[in-house]
Amino acid sequence: MQSSSHAAGGAAVPVPRLAGHFASLEVQNHAARLGMWLFLATEILLFAGLFICYGVYRFLFPEAWAAASRSLDLTLGTINTVVLITSSLTAALAVHYAKEGKNKMVAVQIALTLVMAVGFLVIKYFEYHHKFEIGTLPGRFYSYEGIQLPGVPLYFTVYFCATALHGIHVVIGMIVLAFSMVRALKKADFGPNNYTMVELGSMYWHLVDLVWIFLFPMLYLV
Amino acid sequence: MTPSSSIAAPGATPAPEEHHDHHPSYLVDGTTIKSWLLTVDHKRIGLMFLFWVLLFFLVGGIFALLIRVELLTPGPTIMDAMTYNRTFTLHGLVMIFLFMIPAIPAVFGNFMLPLMLGAKDVAFPRLNLLSLYIYLAGAVLALWGMLNGGLDTGWTFYTPYSAHTTTTVAPVLFGAFIIGFSSIVTGINFIVTTHTMRAPGITWFKMPLFVWAIYATSCIQVLATPVIGLLLVLVTVENLFGFGMFDPARGGDPVLFQHLFWFYSHPAVYIMVLPSFGVMSEIVATYSRKNIFGYRAVAYSSLGIAFVGFFAWGHHMFVSGQSTFAGGLFGVLTMLVGVFTAIKVFNWVGTVYKGAVEFKTPFAYFCGFLFFTVFGGMTGIALGTVSLDVAWHDTYFVVAHFHFIMVGATIMAFLAALHYWFPKMFGRTYHEGWGLVSAALIILGFNATFIPQFLLGNNGMPRRYYEYPERFQALNVASTAGATLLAFGFIIIAMYLTYALIYGKASGKNPWRSKGYEWLSESPPPTHNFVGPQPVFPEEPHFYVDPKKAEVPDAV
Numbered sequence: 001m002q003s004s005s006h007a008a009g010g011a012a013v014p015v016p017r018l019a020g021h022f023a024s025l026e027v028q029n030h031a032a033r034l035g036m037w038l039f040l041a042t043e044i045l046l047f048a049g050l051f052i053c054y055g056v057y058r059f060l061f062p063e064a065w066a067a068a069s070r071s072l073d074l075t076l077g078t079i080n081t082v083v084l085i086t087s088s089l090t091a092a093l094a095v096h097y098a099k100e101g102k103n104k105m106v107a108v109q110i111a112l113t114l115v116m117a118v119g120f121l122v123i124k125y126f127e128y129h130h131k132f133e134i135g136t137l138p139g140r141f142y143s144y145e146g147i148q149l150p151g152v153p154l155y156f157t158v159y160f161c162a163t164a165l166h167g168i169h170v171v172i173g174m175i176v177l178a179f180s181m182v183r184a185l186k187k188a189d190f191g192p193n194n195y196t197m198v199e200l201g202s203m204y205w206h207l208v209d210l211v212w213i214f215l216f217p218m219l220y221l222v
Numbered sequence: 223m224t225p226s227s228s229i230a231a232p233g234a235t236p237a238p239e240e241h242h243d244h245h246p247s248y249l250v251d252g253t254t255i256k257s258w259l260l261t262v263d264h265k266r267i268g269l270m271f272l273f274w275v276l277l278f279f280l281v282g283g284i285f286a287l288l289i290r291v292e293l294l295t296p297g298p299t300i301m302d303a304m305t306y307n308r309t310f311t312l313h314g315l316v317m318i319f320l321f322m323i324p325a326i327p328a329v330f331g332n333f334m335l336p337l338m339l340g341a342k343d344v345a346f347p348r349l350n351l352l353s354l355y356i357y358l359a360g361a362v363l364a365l366w367g368m369l370n371g372g373l374d375t376g377w378t379f380y381t382p383y384s385a386h387t388t389t390t391v392a393p394v395l396f397g398a399f400i401i402g403f404s405s406i407v408t409g410i411n412f413i414v415t416t417h418t419m420r421a422p423g424i425t426w427f428k429m430p431l432f433v434w435a436i437y438a439t440s441c442i443q444v445l446a447t448p449v450i451g452l453l454l455v456l457v458t459v460e461n462l463f464g465f466g467m468f469d470p471a472r473g474g475d476p477v478l479f480q481h482l483f484w485f486y487s488h489p490a491v492y493i494m495v496l497p498s499f500g501v502m503s504e505i506v507a508t509y510s511r512k513n514i515f516g517y518r519a520v521a522y523s524s525l526g527i528a529f530v531g532f533f534a535w536g537h538h539m540f541v542s543g544q545s546t547f548a549g550g551l552f553g554v555l556t557m558l559v560g561v562f563t564a565i566k567v568f569n570w571v572g573t574v575y576k577g578a579v580e581f582k583t584p585f586a587y588f589c590g591f592l593f594f595t596v597f598g599g600m601t602g603i604a605l606g607t608v609s610l611d612v613a614w615h616d617t618y619f620v621v622a623h624f625h626f627i628m629v630g631a632t633i634m635a636f637l638a639a640l641h642y643w644f645p646k647m648f649g650r651t652y653h654e655g656w657g658l659v660s661a662a663l664i665i666l667g668f669n670a671t672f673i674p675q676f677l678l679g680n681n682g683m684p685r686r687y688y689e690y691p692e693r694f695q696a697l698n699v700a701s702t703a704g705a706t707l708l709a710f711g712f713i714i715i716a717m718y719l720t721y722a723l724i725y726g727k728a729s730g731k732n733p734w735r736s737k738g739y740e741w742l743s744e745s746p747p748p749t750h751n752f753v754g755p756q757p758v759f760p761e762e763p764h765f766y767v768d769p770k771k772a773e774v775p776d777a778v
Binding site: 019021031034039050053056057060139150154157 | 341342343345346347349406409410411413414417418419444445447448449451452453456459460463464465466467472473474475478481482750756
């Protein structure tokens, strides 16, 4: 990477960066997007393992799982779903504004997304807190006596594994988006040719959203 | 996630290459330790992987020898039963996760893939460096766990035992999980590189077959590794906190663990052998001086193996109580792998047929490879038959089978690649005579080690056992003798290659007169692989004229 030289800065139009080993900017952006799609595929497969566990145990203990899933708080779950879907919209709007070079709006939309993400986690905290109190915890911590069916503790093991893994992804997504927000505020260098960073962060956020779209009906509804 | 070099080139088009008269090779372009540890050059990263992979091969090999020494006598020989369990677990773990899986993709894939595509680097150079450090972090964590308490589950971590054993499960499992990340990152990087970085003229069907093999391997890595990643985390929390997902005492299903485990671990076999097939396609064309027979069939069969490899995992579970129908189905799907492998084998043989064969060291390994693949593959077909597998299950027959196909084939390819690309990587030549001697020693030693194990297994000696009846001793002694021979072979290779590294003669640009794209660059290549403007590749890969009709190009 020694072969490039710095041109004079200060241009009004944000200048995208091109790494020395790519033929053109289009190729570079294409590569970044393709890499992200592949990464998201691996993330979906990560959750797919849990979905398989869910499916198998639901098949083995149908009644216990139906009873246990009814014990979850449907209202809180629904509110959380709405919050998360809306945050996906603002994340998409951030990309829209990044393409137009409106860096302030990018920051605003991402900030809205982050606020909703925090809201999601707070609601999740209340749900978890309730479960800690009544003792519907995974594995050997399970002490709830309300539903007496074999397989119920396993349901809550799957519930906690899936929602905790999803929660970790929410936090990672927030960090990724926060980076774009800081960049938009401090450097204001997003524009028609340079929005890949916002776009990839937003793609990741859509994945977080998408996984929840599967988790919600699986755990709360059916 | 925007990939960009540390020094950005402003402007919509890349800054033109500055033309120097002298382009230093990647080996001497920056000599400080920092210039190596923080490099983003795929060639240096490949070389660093080579160093670590060889180190872990040494560790795994030493533990293999300890196992063989222990099994010299029917009773206790040099260790107690628990130490034996930990030893074979360590041997399996290190060899599979730290040597076999990264060996060819991370070393030769990293080094050769951009060269073969006419690219300056892989698509994400910094991610590439990151994958090295993720790999090392995982290795350190896993080995730390192995040394502090050790693990006695075997490398398969079967539940419910792994959920209850008092040995250190968590750090080892988590280490393996981290190493999986390295594998995923490398896979994504190679797929994107293949899609976006091909030089003008290199269409999909002008890619060298090694690239095809690495591409197919990367697809498996990306698709299978996340599943085992999740599984390892679940078993870790099960062991630490008693979550009970796979523990029958809490309603869990251990067979579900096996399904998820083998969904990764069976395709992982192809992560190990597919790159070997790619290496061999390059080598057989070069040393037969003929274009590869059935290029498209070889390319497609790599994808075919990658595809059907995902549907064969159930053959590890013939005796786990799955239905007869499932057993039969998995048996048939397993045998399909044999069909795709046979396509490759016949094409290689067709390439050698009427070729002008130069019997150099890599070609010697090709011959060994052909034997191990066919023999290991045929025993695989036999094991894929449910009725036979029920008899051989968990005996030394299985041990011998997977060592033949996984270890034998991969070691042959690894050594062949190391010798074939040694001049490319270091610009020096090694002693051909010693190369052939050690190749013969290794092929003989390998057969002497594992053919007795086929016989042992067929006679009923179970795997993983610490003691055995007297009547198995003769074959065990033979196997240990073979392992010793194998070790001598590796010592000789280490000696003459180290000598060649320091005192070897300059090899020139293309000592094998190969038509492979990677040889168009200097040996060793400069930092950005190609001097001057981006190269154009009009010819087919492996394009050799008929040796009887036209002259071959001279060595440069």
